[in-house]
Amino acid sequence: MFENVSIAFEGKTVLNEISFALPRGETKAIFGVAGSGKSTILKLALGLIKPDSGRIWVLGSEVTAMAEEELYDLRRRIGMVFQESALFDSLNVRDNVAFRLLEEGNVTEEEVEKPVHEVLSFVELEHTMDLFPSELSGGMRRRVAIARAIITHPEVLLYDSPTGGLDPVTSTTIIELIVKQRDVSKTSALMVTHRLQDAFMMATHYFDTKTGALKELPAGERGEVPMSFLILREGKIIFDGDRHELATCADPYIREYIS
Amino acid sequence: MEIISPTEFAKEKIQAVQEFSLLAGRSISNLFRTPRYLADTIQQADLIGVGSLPIVAGAGFSIGAALALNSANTLQRFGSLSLLGQLVSLGMVRELGPVLTGLMVAGRNASGMASELGSMTVTEQIEAMRALGTDPVKKLVTPRVVSTVVMLFFLTILADLFGLLGGAAFSVMTFGIDWHQYWSTAWQILVFQDVLMGLTKPVLFGFIIATVGCYYGMTARGGTQGVGRATTQSVVVSSLLIIVVDLFATRLLMSLFAYH
Numbered sequence: 001m002f003e004n005v006s007i008a009f010e011g012k013t014v015l016n017e018i019s020f021a022l023p024r025g026e027t028k029a030i031f032g033v034a035g036s037g038k039s040t041i042l043k044l045a046l047g048l049i050k051p052d053s054g055r056i057w058v059l060g061s062e063v064t065a066m067a068e069e070e071l072y073d074l075r076r077r078i079g080m081v082f083q084e085s086a087l088f089d090s091l092n093v094r095d096n097v098a099f100r101l102l103e104e105g106n107v108t109e110e111e112v113e114k115p116v117h118e119v120l121s122f123v124e125l126e127h128t129m130d131l132f133p134s135e136l137s138g139g140m141r142r143r144v145a146i147a148r149a150i151i152t153h154p155e156v157l158l159y160d161s162p163t164g165g166l167d168p169v170t171s172t173t174i175i176e177l178i179v180k181q182r183d184v185s186k187t188s189a190l191m192v193t194h195r196l197q198d199a200f201m202m203a204t205h206y207f208d209t210k211t212g213a214l215k216e217l218p219a220g221e222r223g224e225v226p227m228s229f230l231i232l233r234e235g236k237i238i239f240d241g242d243r244h245e246l247a248t249c250a251d252p253y254i255r256e257y258i259s
Numbered sequence: 260m261e262i263i264s265p266t267e268f269a270k271e272k273i274q275a276v277q278e279f280s281l282l283a284g285r286s287i288s289n290l291f292r293t294p295r296y297l298a299d300t301i302q303q304a305d306l307i308g309v310g311s312l313p314i315v316a317g318a319g320f321s322i323g324a325a326l327a328l329n330s331a332n333t334l335q336r337f338g339s340l341s342l343l344g345q346l347v348s349l350g351m352v353r354e355l356g357p358v359l360t361g362l363m364v365a366g367r368n369a370s371g372m373a374s375e376l377g378s379m380t381v382t383e384q385i386e387a388m389r390a391l392g393t394d395p396v397k398k399l400v401t402p403r404v405v406s407t408v409v410m411l412f413f414l415t416i417l418a419d420l421f422g423l424l425g426g427a428a429f430s431v432m433t434f435g436i437d438w439h440q441y442w443s444t445a446w447q448i449l450v451f452q453d454v455l456m457g458l459t460k461p462v463l464f465g466f467i468i469a470t471v472g473c474y475y476g477m478t479a480r481g482g483t484q485g486v487g488r489a490t491t492q493s494v495v496v497s498s499l500l501i502i503v504v505d506l507f508a509t510r511l512l513m514s515l516f517a518y519h
Binding site for chain 1: 294382383384386387388389390391392393394
């Protein structure tokens, strides 16, 4: 939960007194033009940067009041997928994905191998185990980053432009994985994106565990999937609601944005 | 080039010193906190220590030989050529061994650390590490500091030895000094304080090399150009600090050991 959070970089206000809440199990897509502070929200939520004013609570802890040492424990309960994947280039896929488990220490080879296999099969990249990030395509790197983020079953996931710069087919694959994670693991998530179609796809589809594929919601239903939208403009939140509210919003800027 | 006011410039520099001091302090305080990353420390020790062996040995041999050649010329004028072993020994153990090794390792490893950590910083890998709940100072900086301090200590001993060997080789071959005489005088002149001074310095220099290299890496900004800049600065600053700290350390240690 963000409460009156403001932050400025080099004298330029990026976020100005913003407040919003992310209910448990919900995925909130964050939109805004470049430089509007979307990625900053994710970094603030993780405590990677501190706001100039305001308070932020994540999983019941006040991030803004915690010291860096205390934040490490909280961050272990949160998964983050970076814009450019940020995989460790000197480690292979296996070690990248297993990073959190290995850092916790006192784990046997078997205790590492099993979850690594599980998450890599979740993102359908089991065959890349021994490859290095430089040997993977952009889409594969993004999927490995998702696998690394979810290996410890975090309670909150933060996605920073997970489909940015990817072709439509790969983007759809990534969105399917995010929906799968949302509907199977019921993980709360903040997702920064430029692609409105991705968020609408997430709001209109659900993961069918029987068929193992995405299915479109029947027309006319609402509130069926835990998905909401948040739009930033000039440091302020100008919209925070579900897809139906977004579709009927009269604000001319928003109308232009979603058209 | 952007022009900034003197006040802003001073603020930036003070902030940089503050950040460097915090990083250096945390790299030490992390020694008393778990996890301790022993495997990373050993890996770094291998990279820094074993990797620097040939250059340190080669440079030590050459500087020892050059010292013998230069000193012989002066000693010959006073008819004291037999003191050559003593001069090379004292010069290498107290001053040239530690400084030379420090400068060689700074050139090789401070740059390596700055470029490696700098690349990680600009590609968000350091941020990702923090996001994954791992303290990058504990995981990346402390092992480098520990391994550089330990390995520089041993590399300095090696440089001293090769320096003495170089001096011996040229003393025997060029000036006809007896091999045994050279080594016995070189050995006898050394007192405990000389050795202690010569081995205190690499501890300080190792700390400077690792903390400066890591600091410039962790604060690199501006893509590949920023990494290049960080690499250059790390070598310049660590080399300069080694020379300046050497002066003050020599003065302080001489006072402590009551040298006259």
